[in-house]
Amino acid sequence: MKNPVKRITWREIAHQKFLMVCAAFFVIYGIVFYYVPLAGWVMAFQNYKPKDGLFGSQFVGWEKFKFLFSDEVFLRVIRNTLAMGVLNLVATFLMAIIFAILLNEVRNVFGKKIVQTVSYLPHFLSWIIVTGILHDALSSTGIINELLVKFGIMDKPINFFANPSYFWPIVAFANVWKETGWNAIVYLAAITSIDPNLYEAATLDGAGRWGKIWHVTLPSLKPTIMILLIMNIGNVLNAGFEVQYLLGNGLVKSVSETIDIYTLTWGISQNDYSLGTAAGIFKSVVAIILIFGANWIAKRSGENRLF
Numbered sequence: 001m002k003n004p005v006k007r008i009t010w011r012e013i014a015h016q017k018f019l020m021v022c023a024a025f026f027v028i029y030g031i032v033f034y035y036v037p038l039a040g041w042v043m044a045f046q047n048y049k050p051k052d053g054l055f056g057s058q059f060v061g062w063e064k065f066k067f068l069f070s071d072e073v074f075l076r077v078i079r080n081t082l083a084m085g086v087l088n089l090v091a092t093f094l095m096a097i098i099f100a101i102l103l104n105e106v107r108n109v110f111g112k113k114i115v116q117t118v119s120y121l122p123h124f125l126s127w128i129i130v131t132g133i134l135h136d137a138l139s140s141t142g143i144i145n146e147l148l149v150k151f152g153i154m155d156k157p158i159n160f161f162a163n164p165s166y167f168w169p170i171v172a173f174a175n176v177w178k179e180t181g182w183n184a185i186v187y188l189a190a191i192t193s194i195d196p197n198l199y200e201a202a203t204l205d206g207a208g209r210w211g212k213i214w215h216v217t218l219p220s221l222k223p224t225i226m227i228l229l230i231m232n233i234g235n236v237l238n239a240g241f242e243v244q245y246l247l248g249n250g251l252v253k254s255v256s257e258t259i260d261i262y263t264l265t266w267g268i269s270q271n272d273y274s275l276g277t278a279a280g281i282f283k284s285v286v287a288i289i290l291i292f293g294a295n296w297i298a299k300r301s302g303e304n305r306l307f
Contacts, residue, residue, distance in 0.1 A: 044278040064278040074262060074279070081258040081283075084244070085236035087172040093232060095180045097225065100187035101213055116188070119181025127242035130178055134170065134247065135161075161247065164255040174243055190224040191217060223304040230298060230306050234291035237283045259283050 013020055039054075044064055046057040068074045099119065106112040122130070137144050138160040145157035160166045198216045207215060241260035248256030259279055267276020291306070298305040 041277060041281055043274050044281050046274055048274040048277075050273075060274075064274050065282070067275065068278055068282065073257075076254065077257050077259055077262045080255055081237050081239045084168055084171050084239035084258065087168055088175045088239060089232055089236055091172045091176050092179050092183060093229065095176050096183035097187055097221070099180050100184040100191065101217055101221075103184065104188060104191045104217070105209060105213075116181065116184075120185065121181070122178045123182035125178065127246060130174055131243060131246040134174055138170070161249060162251045164252045167247070167252045167255045170247065171240070171243055174247075175240070186228065187221060187224065190221055194220045226298055226304040227306065230291060230294045233294045234287045236290060237286055 042054060043057070045059060045061055046054075047060050047063075048054070048057045052058075103112060103116060103119075106115065136142055139145070140157040140159060144160075145154070148154040149157060158166075160170065194217065198220070199212055202212045202216050237259060239258050241258065241264075244256050244258050245261055245264075248261075259282075263276040263279045266272045266279070295305045295307060
């Protein structure tokens, strides 16, 4: 006698054959463009030469990784990437939550839609445009310096892009301005699913707007916040490439270089594909460890988790 569970499964597959065919294309796409290229990781263990190919290059084991972690530049690059990644994570994550909650409190529907639309439009701008706006605004003759001098906060204009101490805050601000509105969409969607009876009960208990936010909105958003936080922690080392590359210069190079820029420099400019691949593997391994670590902590704490 055939297994009834198996028979039902194949019957469902036959019934949903169109969806299965569509899903197959995405599975094939993922395998071809996400998993097959992982074979290129073998270059990190070779002294790869394009003329010799992937199978003809000399195998050198862990030599490239040893060079990475003995290179002071790479260690500085890790510091920069980690610092900017943490700043971006904290700033964009908190601002998205705060913005979504405050926007939800707006009672004027038309005004709310206008603000929401304007807030997520910067997400669709390229970093070329965003960094161009920042350059103009923060230049010695830009609006920021004009306001600082006009109101007597500073005696003379500041060269923001010549002082390393300003670079990380500028990058964090750029990410907040560009992504806050877009990131808030998820939280706004989660807020709309909150049971209105909870707010009514809070009103009967004498809670005002801030009381409802603290005792109803935030606890209801907690599962969404935890899941997104775990996912974003894995991207800490993805601090960026475009904004640092476009805003960076020789004066701030010590704080502007990230792992991605280091990989570009060695992998493309100096044709050391093996070293660039090793740096990329390091970043991927750290991201996996961070995701599993954050998920484990959430599990031990009894919070929502990815798996």
